[in-house]
Amino acid sequence: MGMKTVVIGAGQAAIAFATKLRELDSDAEITLIGDEQSLPYQRPPLSKKYMTGEMSADRLLLRPADWYETNRVNCLTRTAATRIDLETSEIICSDKSVPFDKLLIATGSRPRTLPEGIGGDLPGVYTLRHLADADQIATEMAEGRKAVIIGGGYIGLEAAAVFATKGLAVEVIEMADRILKRVASPDTAAYVKAKHEANGVTIREQTAIKKFVEFDGRFAGVELEDTTLVNADFCVVGIGVLPNVELAADAGIACENGILVDNTTRTSHADIHAAGDVANFEFRDARCRLESVQNAIDQAETAARAIAEEEVDYRPVPWFWSDQYDLKLQIAGLNSGYDQTVVRPGMRDGTQSVWYFMEGKFLAVDALNDPRAYMFGKKILELGRDIAPGQAADASFDLKALVS
Numbered sequence: 399m400g401m402k403t404v405v406i407g408a409g410q411a412a413i414a415f416a417t418k419l420r421e422l423d424s425d426a427e428i429t430l431i432g433d434e435q436s437l438p439y440q441r442p443p444l445s446k447k448y449m450t451g452e453m454s455a456d457r458l459l460l461r462p463a464d465w466y467e468t469n470r471v472n473c474l475t476r477t478a479a480t481r482i483d484l485e486t487s488e489i490i491c492s493d494k495s496v497p498f499d500k501l502l503i504a505t506g507s508r509p510r511t512l513p514e515g516i517g518g519d520l521p522g523v524y525t526l527r528h529l530a531d532a533d534q535i536a537t538e539m540a541e542g543r544k545a546v547i548i549g550g551g552y553i554g555l556e557a558a559a560v561f562a563t564k565g566l567a568v569e570v571i572e573m574a575d576r577i578l579k580r581v582a583s584p585d586t587a588a589y590v591k592a593k594h595e596a597n598g599v600t601i602r603e604q605t606a607i608k609k610f611v612e613f614d615g616r617f618a619g620v621e622l623e624d625t626t627l628v629n630a631d632f633c634v635v636g637i638g639v640l641p642n643v644e645l646a647a648d649a650g651i652a653c654e655n656g657i658l659v660d661n662t663t664r665t666s667h668a669d670i671h672a673a674g675d676v677a678n679f680e681f682r683d684a685r686c687r688l689e690s691v692q693n694a695i696d697q698a699e700t701a702a703r704a705i706a707e708e709e710v711d712y713r714p715v716p717w718f719w720s721d722q723y724d725l726k727l728q729i730a731g732l733n734s735g736y737d738q739t740v741v742r743p744g745m746r747d748g749t750q751s752v753w754y755f756m757e758g759k760f761l762a763v764d765a766l767n768d769p770r771a772y773m774f775g776k777k778i779l780e781l782g783r784d785i786a787p788g789q790a791a792d793a794s795f796d797l798k799a800l801v802s
């Protein structure tokens with residue numbers, strides 16, 4: 399009998415882990431414990447092509463149903479893990495317990511919510527994390543209706559773009575002095591904001607909400623801090639996520655803004671690893687948590703290799719993307735700690751990239767409909783080369799020569 403490996407959470411990281419581990423170890427028993435209805439699926443389309451109706455639910459699935467049998471991966475759906483018992487090395491679920499030799503915690507994250515008591519639980523107020531959320535929001539989408547979105551981050555803005563494209567009136571309310579404040583430069587934010595405004599979306603920045611307004615037992619609008627009323631038919635709250643650490647923390651595993659892991663994905667317990675949105679790892683001498691498909695896949699594959707006793711060292715070049723209208727935003731690297739940005743005009747009109755630096759060292763690039771800038775920026779980071787701010791800003795500077 400092979401090593402018993404169990405994953406709590408059956409999402410993006412779990413599938414990457416199971417695929418890699420099966421490739422490395424044909425004997426391992428692999429069980430995924432997932433609390434959702436569906437087999438594991440990808441989330442990015444939920445605020446993009448699934449929401450517009452261009453992509454069907456079966457195309458969301460990360461693996462077709464017969465993959466699990468072929469690869470001998472036991473995937474439990476509708477099964478919530480409620481406790482990790484370290485004495486008996488078992489995962490306790492509502493109706494069964496599952497023994498493990500090695501465990502991967504890949505429980506992901508959940509949407510942050512607004513303070514209780516202001517009406518955030520009214521029918522008509524949604525967050526967007528699960529397939530079921532997207533399906534419910536879809537029932538609200540009809541031409542001529544009005545959506546209000548709380549939070550100008552990627553998920554809220556992607557939803558805004560879908561609604562506006564479908565002929566809904568849309569208003570985005572952002573508490574900070576600009577959208578995308580946590581994740582992107584003022585230049586990137588201004589570019590994205592202009593796209594939304596050109597598509598008829600109203601963006602209110604530096605605006606806090608006081609409470610949700612109820613009519614007939616349902617959401618009817620929001621009251622802003624300055625008492626302005628914004629009427630709307632439904633609301634999507636996209637104000638960030640919190641890592642699902644509770645199972646780990648209750649078992650005494652070290653957590654701090656996520657489950658703390660080393661560069662082999664191991665937690666403070668030798669037989670327990672973590673990967674994906676929930677894992678907090680060391681990156682450029684600081685700790686971070688990444689909420690991206692790239693990180694979920696690469697970190698989970700690292701965990702599988704570590705469990706298969708390969709030598710590993712997780713030091714990613716992060717990448718991320720967002721689609722809004724005809725805008726393809728591609729990001730390579732991580733801009734945290736940046737103290738300078740420069741804008742590089744793209745080859746085509748209206749395209750550009752924003753390059754981030756810390757003390758003159760290149761950190762990351764946001765490419766706005768400029769796939770070349772993304773590709774070269776990513777390559778520069780992967781090869782460990784550097785580029786000076788003046789070179790990045792100079793559209794005639796040959797990026798290709800730098801990476802060849």
Ligand SMILES: Cc1cc2nc3c(=O)[nH]c(=O)nc-3n(C[C@H](O)[C@H](O)[C@H](O)COP(=O)(O)OP(=O)(O)OC[C@H]3O[C@@H](n4cnc5c(N)ncnc54)[C@H](O)[C@@H]3O)c2cc1C
Nearest residue numbers: 407409410411433441442478479506674675689690691694
């Ligand atoms: C709408 C939306 C759009 C996105 N767009 C992009 C994008 O464009 N690009 C990008 O890179 N990333 C995007 N992301 C982020 C990306 O989807 C996540 O970073 C990725 O899914 C993380 O993978 P994970 O395996 O860590 O978590 P998940 O894929 O969330 O999987 C975790 C699973 O664990 C389950 N779970 C939690 N607790 C338990 C428990 N106790 N027992 C059993 N199961 C449990 C959860 O229900 C979930 O199914 C988007 C996310 C959302 C929600």
